[in-house]
Amino acid sequence: LAKNFIRVNTVHPSAVNTPMVANAEYGEFINTHPDVASDPAFKNPMPVEMIEAVDISNAMVFLASDEARYITGVTLPVDAGYNNR
Structure with a gap:
């Protein structure tokens, strides 16, 4: 697709403060399984x-901007270092 100036990039976040993870059910799970909450494997290095x-959103706006016009084929982690461990 690059020969047609079609860029394909992906954004890979860590846990994001949205209702998908910031909800009562997940809070109850963490309260009943404190070992999961304290496991370093589930923590961000930052x-x-x-x-x-x-x-x-800011990462996606950047990738869609003219400043990123020659960036293609990347996986951009926005994950506070989670995948670098």
């Missing part, structure tokens, strides 16, 4: 529990 939806 000291943030969840990232905000605006951070994902």
Whole structure:
């Protein structure tokens, strides 16, 4: 698709502060399984529990902007270092 200037990129977030994970059911799960909440494998290396939806939106706006016009075929992690462990 690149020969037609069609760019394909993907954004890969960590846990995002949305109702998908910030809800009563997940909170109850964490309360009944504290070992999961304290497991380092489920923590971001950066000291943030969840990232905000605006951070994902900002990454997508960048990829759609003229500043990223020659960026294609990338997987962009917006994950507070989660996938770098």
